[in-house]
Amino acid sequence: MAELLQFVFSGLTVGAIYALVALGFTLIYKASDIINFAQGEFVMLGGMTTVFVTLAGVPLPIAALIAIIATTAIGLALHRLAIEPARGASPVALIMITIGASIFLRGFAQIIFDRRFHSLPPLFGSDPIKLGGAAILPQSLVVLASAVVIVTLLWLFIDRTLLGKAVLATAANRLAARLIGIDTRRIVDFSFAVSAAIGAVAGVLITPIALTSYDVGILLALKGFAAAMLGGIGSALGAVVGGLLIGLFEAFAAGYLSSNYKDAIAFLIILIVLVSIPHGLFGRAKIERV
Amino acid sequence: MIILQTDRLSVAFGGVRAIDGVNLAIESGQVYSVIGPNGSGKTTLFNLVSGIYTPDDGSIRLAGEMVTGLTPDQLARRGLSRTFQNLQIFSRMSVLENVMVGRHRHERTGIFADLLHWPSVARQNEATSKAALAALARVGLADSAGRPAGSLAYGALKRLEIARAVASDPTLLLLDEPAAGCNPVETEEIDGLIRSIVRDGITVVLVEHDMRLVMNISDRVHVLANGRTLAEGTPEQVRSDAAVVEAYLGVHGSQEAVCAFD
């Protein structure tokens, strides 16, 4: 029982990160129909930038802020410099552009940072808290709480503000949104910026637990994407549920089966979901007109 | 012989009954037109009959055989062919190659033969090319055979799609708005083309908005409104059917039309 609970805790913690990555995917996908493979790099940049800025002597909170702002700027640049010029390209071409961007950012990080693993000090110390026979790190609670806060803020924003409504409108029908005066380009800018920010925050928060390096982006992107697919791409609730589920599946597989194949779980899930329920748990099928 | 028969055919999309209980009984060798106001379900009907949509209810028979739920390629192998309202041309291929693809179901080479370019493949390419050129000549596009299909004008593309569909030697040909966007001269050519296709023994089912073409060329006309059959009969019968006039022109307009006929 205690063991099960342990797996649940670690699964939910890493699942919360996948959920945030998946949320970033979903936001960009809803606003622009693009699958942004560089999503994982936002998480990486958040963590790595914070590390290196603190190494330069800046206090942690400021460093984190700088990292988040820098990553947000990179997200915007990605949209304006790489995606916008390719407007109208096929979905596959766009995926390849974002994959190219992801590899570019990875290579870039490798050069201006380094290739080692790095950590950050946790927010509330590293003594695990005993809960029901299992131990949970205070940082894990921070991660989970932050995920809840971010999701709630995002939901409130979409539901209660005019800009949020504009995002929904753009997601539903771009042309119609433009016809009623919504600047869809700004909306997509916004979605990239917010996704980058969310990713960066996730990166800062998870580094004390899972470490960071120039290389973590790809796996995170794929698992976050698996989570988004499982939940139903286009569904924010699905992204969160999907992320938590994948985190849990991974933890259980690592604990009860083999930790070697931990990473394979997410990819197996991608394949199974795509083949049997391509629209995920909460997504809806699109009807094509001929 | 009844070549196409549907029985209480129905399909709904998200709660909207796009086609509701439609019965068709089309005799072979005829020109049969399906008309109706926009949104009445004409293209949906075509999509059902050609296997692109699966009906929720009802059945489809092709030359007596029950074919409900078969896929488009399975139907193609049973002699059905069609064109599309929004052209589905193979724009990267040449005009000739487009029509050669139309001959696919008559081609008899396998993957190994194709990879190794056995003599049978060379012979097949030759035969297909000849048949395709003949089909192009029929629609007046033989001169454009080598050009990339994407470079043709709209009217020519419509004829190309017809050539491609005819090249497959169908027994039943569905033409989805062949005269859409055509000027009167082009429409006249389409009229002649359809007549020559029927002379070859192919049954033609037409979805059209151009009433002159429909009235001139059809043996029978089927009127759809809101997914249901409004009227069915010869062009004369349908033209003077009050319900049909009303569906097209509205109550007020139909009263005007009655005066016009007088």
Place this chain on the structure above:
Amino acid sequence: MRTLLEIRLLPALAVAAIVIVLPYFFPSAYYFRIGALVYIFALAVVGLNLLMGFAGQVSLGHAGFLGIGAYSVVIGPVYFGLPSWLCVFVGATVSGAVAFLVGRPILRLKGHYLAVATLGFGLLVAIVLTNEAGWTGGPDGMSVPRLALFNWQVRGSDAWYWIAGTTLVGGFVLALNLMESPTGRALQAIHDSEIAALVLGIDVARKKLTIFVISAMYASVAGSYLALFNGHVTPDVAGFLRSIELVAMVVLGGMGSIVGSLVGAAVLVVLPQVLTIFHEYEQTLLGLILMVFMIFLRRGIVPSLAATFAGRRR
């Protein structure tokens, strides 16, 4: 009478000419090595190009088949005592079978769903190769027994230059034959309009599966050659970066251009050799190339050049 440019096998003849003539310009034996690598990768790229450029599908995990081919020529000889040359065929058969099994469900998908499914497949292969250390030697890989043909130990870059070059010409011939055949036309049709292809009687699912299997086999042979040539194999051969490199070669050379396959492979194999600092900037440059080409030069080098010349002639 066909004009010179219309001869079906012209590109294959051109490649054969290049393969034969190039060594005269080699200043040292080292260049045979480069040539061999270019031809090996070009072989994989031809297969991928048939799938992506010609048939309009996508595979972001194609290095998985490279890996299956590579490890076949290790596992076969080491654990089963099979001769290496036979294992090249065995590997291709296994790759084909895997492609068949995996392709059937996932080729029903389109666009980004298909892209991600293939990505997942490639990663799974890499993970299995990394973890099943008992068979594969784990992350550090294994050394590959040299190819032996009729008591002749095939060793040396010049031997592999000719083997790879000849195989590439063969691969070109098969691809060019396919493109001008009923199957080839069906595949092109599927690329442009699946629905029209269906309506004309083409069994779209079956055709897609066929080309997927064929392209997997191309990659497998290339992977086998790579392993035999290098004498060593690691799971990286099936990795994500490798898959993206292959795609970049397709994109660079020109999607759907068989000749472009050689150009794309040549650029991305030669570049790291020319720019020795390239190694550090490898990923940055790869990412940049992919982005720049997919944004501005989507057609790739060869088709763009061909279009420019076609424009000039008028």
